[in-house]
Amino acid sequence: MLKKQNLIELLKTVVVVILLVALVCLCVVYMLSYQNMGQYGFTKDTMQMLGGESVKYQYADYFDASYVSPKLIGFSAKKLGENIGFYTLGGANADVYESILPFYEKLFSDAGRIFKLSPEEGEALFSSLLTGDYIYVVYENDLPRDLIYALSTEDVTVSVGDGEYIREVLLVPDRHLYNGVSLTPSGTQVFTAIHTFYAVARDSEGNYYRYTTDFVPSKPTDVSFNTNYYLTYTTTESYFSYALAGQSALDDYFLRYGFREKVTDTTVILQDSGGAVSQKTVSASRFFPNTGMTNGLLGALLMNPEKVTSFTDGAGVRFYYDEGRNLSVSPSGHLAYTAYGAGGLPLSELFEYPTASEAYDLSDYIGASLMLSRSLEAIAGTKDVYSLFLSGVYSDGKSVTVELGYAIDGMALYFDGFSDVLSLEFEDGTLKSVSYDLRTVTVLQDAQTNFDMLWDLRAVLIESNAKREYAYGYDFRADDTSSMATLIGRMP
Amino acid sequence: MSWKKLKTFAIVMLVLMDAVFLFLILQRHDRATHYDDALIDSATAIFRESELYVDRAFLSKKHVSLPVYTGTSDPDAMLFSPIVSAIEKAGYEVKDEPGGIYCKNAVGEFYFGDDFGFYYAEKGRYDRPSDLLATERYIRLTEDNAYRQSSMRIVNTFLEKYAFLSAETARYGYEVAYTDVYSSGVNYIVTLSQSIEGVPVHERICVMVSGGRVVSADGIFATFVPTKREKAETVDIMNILFTEKAHLDAVYRAGGSFSYTPMVLTEVSYSYAVYFDTNGEFYFVPLCEVRYANGESRTYNCVSGKLYS
Numbered sequence: 001m002l003k004k005q006n007l008i009e010l011l012k013t014v015v016v017v018i019l020l021v022a023l024v025c026l027c028v029v030y031m032l033s034y035q036n037m038g039q040y041g042f043t044k045d046t047m048q049m050l051g052g053e054s055v056k057y058q059y060a061d062y063f064d065a066s067y068v069s070p071k072l073i074g075f076s077a078k079k080l081g082e083n084i085g086f087y088t089l090g091g092a093n094a095d096v097y098e099s100i101l102p103f104y105e106k107l108f109s110d111a112g113r114i115f116k117l118s119p120e121e122g123e124a125l126f127s128s129l130l131t132g133d134y135i136y137v138v139y140e141n142d143l144p145r146d147l148i149y150a151l152s153t154e155d156v157t158v159s160v161g162d163g164e165y166i167r168e169v170l171l172v173p174d175r176h177l178y179n180g181v182s183l184t185p186s187g188t189q190v191f192t193a194i195h196t197f198y199a200v201a202r203d204s205e206g207n208y209y210r211y212t213t214d215f216v217p218s219k220p221t222d223v224s225f226n227t228n229y230y231l232t233y234t235t236t237e238s239y240f241s242y243a244l245a246g247q248s249a250l251d252d253y254f255l256r257y258g259f260r261e262k263v264t265d266t267t268v269i270l271q272d273s274g275g276a277v278s279q280k281t282v283s284a285s286r287f288f289p290n291t292g293m294t295n296g297l298l299g300a301l302l303m304n305p306e307k308v309t310s311f312t313d314g315a316g317v318r319f320y321y322d323e324g325r326n327l328s329v330s331p332s333g334h335l336a337y338t339a340y341g342a343g344g345l346p347l348s349e350l351f352e353y354p355t356a357s358e359a360y361d362l363s364d365y366i367g368a369s370l371m372l373s374r375s376l377e378a379i380a381g382t383k384d385v386y387s388l389f390l391s392g393v394y395s396d397g398k399s400v401t402v403e404l405g406y407a408i409d410g411m412a413l414y415f416d417g418f419s420d421v422l423s424l425e426f427e428d429g430t431l432k433s434v435s436y437d438l439r440t441v442t443v444l445q446d447a448q449t450n451f452d453m454l455w456d457l458r459a460v461l462i463e464s465n466a467k468r469e470y471a472y473g474y475d476f477r478a479d480d481t482s483s484m485a486t487l488i489g490r491m492p
Numbered sequence: 493m494s495w496k497k498l499k500t501f502a503i504v505m506l507v508l509m510d511a512v513f514l515f516l517i518l519q520r521h522d523r524a525t526h527y528d529d530a531l532i533d534s535a536t537a538i539f540r541e542s543e544l545y546v547d548r549a550f551l552s553k554k555h556v557s558l559p560v561y562t563g564t565s566d567p568d569a570m571l572f573s574p575i576v577s578a579i580e581k582a583g584y585e586v587k588d589e590p591g592g593i594y595c596k597n598a599v600g601e602f603y604f605g606d607d608f609g610f611y612y613a614e615k616g617r618y619d620r621p622s623d624l625l626a627t628e629r630y631i632r633l634t635e636d637n638a639y640r641q642s643s644m645r646i647v648n649t650f651l652e653k654y655a656f657l658s659a660e661t662a663r664y665g666y667e668v669a670y671t672d673v674y675s676s677g678v679n680y681i682v683t684l685s686q687s688i689e690g691v692p693v694h695e696r697i698c699v700m701v702s703g704g705r706v707v708s709a710d711g712i713f714a715t716f717v718p719t720k721r722e723k724a725e726t727v728d729i730m731n732i733l734f735t736e737k738a739h740l741d742a743v744y745r746a747g748g749s750f751s752y753t754p755m756v757l758t759e760v761s762y763s764y765a766v767y768f769d770t771n772g773e774f775y776f777v778p779l780c781e782v783r784y785a786n787g788e789s790r791t792y793n794c795v796s797g798k799l800y801s
Contacts, residue, residue, distance in 0.1 A: 043725045047793065
């Protein structure tokens with residue numbers, strides 16, 4: 001009996017403990033149920049951000065620095081009373097340009113500051129800077145500065161808006177910090193004359209801008225303007241010196257080329273800077289697409305080849321109609337896509353994400369153009385021979401026009417003086433027109449040659465009031481079917 | 493009081509207190525996951541003002557709050573590599589291009605987009621099965637007959653051949669299910685959907701069968717598996733229906749008609765749509781589709797509460 005009672009009491013004690021623990025747990029759960037609100041891993045703000053990023057993700061892979069490869073990069077240093085400089089051409093641009101991008105990151109990003117100069121101030125400043133030390137970068141046409149920055153850094157998150165357009169950039173030294181000797185990232189010992197830097201840029205209409213930064217280089221790997229060796233902070237081994245062998249070498253140089261008395265401006269070219277350049281003979285002939293290729297072109301513009309209505313007019317132009325848009329292909333291989341009224345190709349269809357048209361920024365239109373150009377370009381074939389580059393971007397707030405051209409080894413192909421081969425026009429988030437010349441581009445001959453640049457490149461130098469400019473490219477006129485790289489003079 | 497009586501009293505009090513807290517917790521949970529009757533009555537009455545008829549049953553159910561699944565597009569991820577290997581083995585040339593991977597040979601091509609876009613077509617095929625389904629040429633087969641069975645078998649063989657139906661599963665792996673078969677009298681289109689933990693992905697995969705073989709396919713096919721599940725800040729069905737009411741009001745005001753078109757809600761269903769950030773991380777975000785008796789439907793993003801399609 002006593003044993004049974006003891007057992008009962010033991011059980012009661014156990015029950016009390018269990019109920020007590022349960023009570024504590026229930027209290028904790030009850031209190032936590034109030035705190036549970038708001039602890040979300042994925043919120044409305046995340047969704048807001050994601051909507052826009054999903055559109056940018058569609059064309060992120062297409063954002064490539066090669067689309068804004070400058071047509072010329074020049075380096076000049078004031079030595080011995082003369083400006084000594086050289087210019088890179090074509091393929092060499094890519095490596096050197098990569099080493100210049102750190103300047104852009106300080107000056108063109110949100111970390112930099114911009115000042116608009118009056119035409120008089122800008123012209124005077126540009127002209128005086130050309131007599132000193134500078135790095136000169138020029139693009140084919142005026143481009144949005146923030147687009148140059150976005151494509152050069154392959155960063156689709158840079159919002160390209162209503163900022164200024166530029167075509168030429170002068171990177172110049174500002175405040176001298178120190179002289180010395182330092183090691184480049186690859187371990188080479190170099191003399192340094194380190195300066196901070198700023199930039200002056202202009203467009204083809206005479207608008208000038210100055211870009212500054214508060215950044216002060218403090219170690220050898222920081223971007224800086226070193227007037228003894230350019231670009232020593234980079235790992236691309238693209239730095240170089242302007243130290244001359246000696247006065248006698250310079251005299252020999254001028255004697256050989258009979259140059260000195262002919263120089264009226266202040267830039268001459270070092271012999272070594274010319275070097276061997278691949279000089280190709282290129283053909284670019286128009287063609288009329290076959291049925292398979294036409295179906296591919298229609299598909300690239302999201303027109304179903306089996307649903308379109310087609311006919312050929314008396315001039316041999318073939319038309320394809322489909323729901324408020326049409327595609328025409330002329331016998332000479334000119335392709336034109338036109339949308340009427342509310343028709344066209346909505347970007348929401350191309351990007352596969354529903355977005356209000358007001359939400360698209362300029363980089364979205366550029367992204368759409370790059371995506372479409374890849375599908376059209378592949379159809380034209382021989383894409384391994386040339387590359388595409390952005391030859392122009394125009395925006396009036398309502399419509400956006402994007403133009404692309406062909407380049408071989410960084411040198412543009414010009415057809416009757418124009419470099420744009422593909423033109424796309426957008427309005428309110430919809431592709432409204434495409435103009436495209438179908439050409440087969442092939443290399444007929446490839447020879448290594450030393451350009452005799454001296455007189456040629458003097459002409460390339462852009463004086464502050466120059467109205468004509470020169471560039472190396474492939475010049476096709478009228479019915480030309482082939483061209484070698486040549487100096488082309490044209491009005492900008 | 494003796495120790496024994498104290499224990500008995502303690503047991504009684506603890507049982508009472510445990511019962512009270514349990515009741516409060518369950519009541520709190522019920523209030524958090526269900527609308528009360530008065531709110532349902534008020535809401536349905538307000539909806540009726542815009543000729544939007546919502547049965548109480550839709551609002552009486554427990555709130556649906558789906559999580560978001562995330563992951564990273566990793567080319568070496570478990571699901572994707574076997575598919576590309578199988579395609580390469582079948583003689584296709586695989587090329588990594590901006591935007592996705594293209595696999596081509598003389599017979600046809602596959603395309604796997606970085607955004608999970610998927611496309612297959614024999615050479616010369618341009619019609620996308622999803623576009624064809626939008627026409628009235630294809631009728632849904634409701635009977636489980638020989639044609640339906642045969643079409644599904646052909647599609648299954650195609651998917652197995654190219655390792656789309658991988659036997660391996662991950663923590664948040666996909667289940668592939670056949671949803672419908674459509675026929676034009678000559679050709680068939682089989683639709684499939686992937687689902688994550690029982691909830692389907694919004695976009696279907698449409699596969700066209702002609703002449704006893706798969707000739708084209710398109711849709712969204714997720715080739716990377718989510719690795720994380722996150723609690724999401726979602727809107728509930730009441731919010732969505734009020735957005736629907738606002739939409740119907742706007743249509744009525746813009747349309748100039750004398751009265752609203754009656755809209756009877758017949759179905760509310762949930763699915764997932766995939767979004768990407770610029771780093772290549774993907775997110776499966778829950779969607780809610782409301783469907784009406786007249787065939788109209790609209791889909792909403794459950795996190796933003798905005799119209800998806």
